[in-house]
Amino acid sequence: MKIFIQRNALLSAIQHVQKAVTSKTTIPVLSGIKLSVDRNGLRMTATDLEIGIETFVPAYMDDEEIVKVEEEGSIVLPARYFSEIIRKLPYQQIELEVKENYLTTICGGTSEFNLLGLDAEEFPRLPQVMGDRIFSISSDVFKEMIRQTVFATSTEEIRPILTGVVLSLKDGLLRLVATDSHRLAQREETVEAPADLTLSNVIIPGKSLNELGRLLPDDDQLVDIVVANNQILIKMENTQFYSRLIDGQYPDTSRLFPTTFKTSILVNTKELYNAIERASLIARENNNNIVRFMITPEQIKITSTSADVGKVTETFIPKEVKGEELLLAFNAKYIMDALRVFDAEEILVEFTGSMSPFILKIPGETKIMQLVLPIRMN
Amino acid sequence: MKIFIQRNALLSAIQHVQKAVTSKTTIPVLSGIKLSVDRNGLRMTATDLEIGIETFVPAYMDDEEIVKVEEEGSIVLPARYFSEIIRKLPYQQIELEVKENYLTTICGGTSEFNLLGLDAEEFPRLPQVMGDRIFSISSDVFKEMIRQTVFATSTEEIRPILTGVVLSLKDGLLRLVATDSHRLAQREETVEAPADLTLSNVIIPGKSLNELGRLLPDDDQLVDIVVANNQILIKMENTQFYSRLIDGQYPDTSRLFPTTFKTSILVNTKELYNAIERASLIARENNNNIVRFMITPEQIKITSTSADVGKVTETFIPKEVKGEELLLAFNAKYIMDALRVFDAEEILVEFTGSMSPFILKIPGETKIMQLVLPIRMN
Structure with a gap:
């Protein structure tokens, strides 16, 4: 040579x-x-x-x-x-x-x-990934979908399935979902796919997607995605990415989303992020990173207490509050992770109660849905 | 409050x-x-x-x-x-x-x-550093002097004295010297000091100087330096920095500099750095980071060999070669550390022999002098 x-x-x-x-x-x-x-x-x-x-x-x-x-x-x-x-x-x-x-x-x-x-x-030969289960998506959109879901995968190997992101496709709608059982991230997008192509339970390791996210170019070139039994292949211009898939049955997450809400708040994404981030300066000292949220019609009090360090109170004024007053507690990290992947200026948070999962989304949209489970207050 | x-x-x-x-x-x-x-x-x-x-x-x-x-x-x-x-x-x-x-x-x-x-x-009270042993220096110059010497201190606590930089002052000439016994860095500068002020054997911990280097502003405001028996105080505008001094007698380094040379080369600083850096990609695999230098009238061959990885040969054309042909070996890291603190485009390297220390300096200047001891070749 x-x-x-x-x-x-x-x-x-x-x-x-x-x-x-x-x-x-x-x-x-x-x-x-x-x-x-x-x-x-x-x-x-x-x-x-x-x-x-x-x-x-x-x-x-x-x-x-x-x-x-x-x-x-x-x-x-x-x-x-x-x-x-x-x-x-x-x-x-x-x-x-x-x-x-x-x-x-x-x-x-x-x-x-x-x-x-x-x-x-x-040198080992890369697998031959072939077949007719193939669809196309714009590189930058797929990169964004990965970024908006992969962070919610579990890092614990006890339930290997949850270390992956599950991909499904039906009627041209591609869906990625990840959950570590404390929070869930879901992202949907219409893609170019044969009308009769249906995919479900395609579990891609989170680690693979992190690498793929770094590899995908930030432009709108179409990439082809080929799904085989235990492999997935992503074809870019001149570059191909292979990953093995995770075996097993991913849990059905579609029923986790509550459909009725008792309280909802409309907030500036960045302002809420900053307030929770400040509260978490104190919160992270206790292992669970717990922050409390007290929603009243006029304002939200965000508080956190650590016996060794002190206490913080953030008074946060949302754009709009609807429904009942509510007191709940959650892990600040989960909300910050979720808020970070929204590119929208405003988001809507919908609560069902102190112990039910709540939803973060863009008003009037269902493309990105983030679900967080509150923590029981003592 | x-x-x-x-x-x-x-x-x-x-x-x-x-x-x-x-x-x-x-x-x-x-x-x-x-x-x-x-x-x-x-x-x-x-x-x-x-x-x-x-x-x-x-x-x-x-x-x-x-x-x-x-x-x-x-x-x-x-x-x-x-x-x-x-x-x-x-x-x-x-x-x-x-x-x-x-x-x-x-x-x-x-x-x-x-x-x-x-x-x-x-809270402990900071020491009272007083006395008439005081001189002034421009902040950016002192910062530069620290940067050009402190890297050559030893990190091994076996000889605590060598973990410090020794400061001396005579006839208005301030000198900082650091050595780990394999290489030595010296930097001199005239400063504003009382004509009769003489300082010697003031050993400042390298760690303290690293912090001070970060603290000193990058401008020409004068800072006052007060030396007491076991403390040094650096007075900036609104900020004061104290450090304890290291006890003991710093070795006399003035006689280490050879005065006659057998071979000297004039080189572009950045080019030599790059060539040695490439050679060190292979060299660092063996623990001593050994690179060989073969100086002939036309060129310098820089080589390094690692049994596991391979071999590298850099052919380097100096601006000028004077004196005898020479073959020697040294630790690439020491030369790279030394070259990095020269801001001059060209430097002069003067050799006395394969086993004698060689000097790096700016042609026609003695402000910065870097000394490196070669390694015995097998």
């Missing part, structure tokens, strides 16, 4: 696939990036066996030569060294050549590195 | 003194900031018993009222909570009032915090 490649294209490809490299592996080849060159260009692959990322640097882009292929072939290079070397080489073009015993020469300007590589045959 | 104070002035004062607060203390009062109010304004103090910082917020600045004093008094507030609360309060004016049992009310806008304080009488 021998190529000359534009440094920026090489670096960008490394940064793409590197998200799938794990440092915690006992299989040496997995700490590497696989490079394979044919006359069309350079393909790079990395996997931690949970996710896999493959990206392609074409020989030509817009008539410009990106990769000059002198000899086809393949190699696995240690990801950390390879990426740091390319990052620190300030030259426009890099030469890569595999010599005897997988020793690979990386040359740029007056620098020459000889890196010990590994046999590309030892 | 009761005051109304401008939030930005309060926050800035907290951030100043907070550098002296330690979280690792068994003495509760030391995790706090002492506030004392008289009709002139608010004085804040913090100390970890190694360093102490005191700052003063005057009642008036340029005829503007900064602190409105309603009642004099004093209190100690927990530093972490106090600073976070003020940071998160977006109101222009803050009210501070000490009530019964040291309970302190902090009000801003519609927020009210009640923080449990401590008796100010329990």
Whole structure:
């Protein structure tokens, strides 16, 4: 294998696939990036066996030569060294050549590195994800949907299912839901899908989605999503992302949303966030991060007390209060997490009672729904 | 104690003194900031018993009222909570009032915090540093002198003296020197001092100087430096910084500098840094971070080898080479640390031999001198 490649294209490809490299592996080849060159260009692959990322640097882009292929072939290079070397080489073009015993020469300007590589045959093949269960979505929208749900997944491995985000699709409406059983985040969006395509119980690991979120470009290019039995494939331009799915039956969350409300408040999102954040300065000292909410027609008193530190009282004036007076307590972190992913200036919070889940949403919309369970007050 | 104070002035004062607060203390009062109010304004103090910082917020600045004093008094507030609360309060004016049992009310806008304080009488008094051993220096110059030396202090407590920077003054020339016995950094500057003032063996802990470096403003205001037997005091505008000194006799470093040279190279500082940094990508894998330098009249070959990773060769073209050919090895980190604090575009490196210390300096200047000891080659 021998190529000359534009440094920026090489670096960008490394940064793409590197998200799938794990440092915690006992299989040496997995700490590497696989490079394979044919006359069309350079393909790079990395996997931690949970996710896999493959990206392609074409020989030509817009008539410009990106990769000059002198000899086809393949190699696995240690990801950390390879990426740091390319990052620190300030030259426009890099030469890569595999010599005897997988020793690979990386040359740029007056620098020459000889890196010990590994046999590309030892690198695991990424799964073949095929089938007709496929739909398309704008990259930036999918990225946003991930951001608005993945934070609510559980980090506890006791119920592995809750560490994932469940995806479903019906009548062209895509839904992502995550819950750790204390709070729930749901996001819906209409997508381009065959009319008869129905998906349910597709549980994608939260960790995979965090990586995918970093990989998805912030533009409206369409990405294809292919769902197979135990794998999901997201196809971007020149880059493909694979993740295994979580086995099992995700709980039915549709009935958790209350339909009638006793109290509702309309608030400025940022102002409520700031008030709860200040209250949580004191609240987080006790482990549960408990903040109390006392809703009256004129105002909301947000309070928190810690025996060791002191007490805080925030007087918050909502835009509108409807319904009964209410006193309840909740974990400040859950509300702050939920408020953070709303891009709307105003949100509506609907309460059913002191011990029933309450809903945060944008007035007049159901695209984003956040559910939080109050904490029993002593 | 009761005051109304401008939030930005309060926050800035907290951030100043907070550098002296330690979280690792068994003495509760030391995790706090002492506030004392008289009709002139608010004085804040913090100390970890190694360093102490005191700052003063005057009642008036340029005829503007900064602190409105309603009642004099004093209190100690927990530093972490106090600073976070003020940071998160977006109101222009803050009210501070000490009530019964040291309970302190902090009000801003519609927020009210009640923080449990401590008796100010329990707070240690900062030392009285007095005497006529005093000189003045421009704040930004002293900050630069610290930056250019403190990195070379030892972090090993086996020889406590080497964890400090030694200050000396003679004939108006101030000198700071630090060494960990593998490399040495020296910086000199003429300062405003009484003609007959001579200082020697004033050993300031490196940790103290790191904090002081962060505190010194980046402008040319004169700061006064007062040296007492076991304390040093740095007086800035409205802020005073105290540090204890390290006991003992600092080794005489003046004779370490070779006076004759066999080889010298003139190089672009940034280019040499980049070449050594790339070599160190491979070098750091072996614990000693060893890089080899082969100097010939035309070029320098910088190489490093790691059995597990591979090899790197940098071909470096210096601006000028004088004297004999030379082969030597050194710790890449030491050279990179030294090169990083030179603001000059070109530097001169003077070698005496493969096993003698070599000097990095700015051509024609002796203000900054960096000494590095080579490593024996196998």
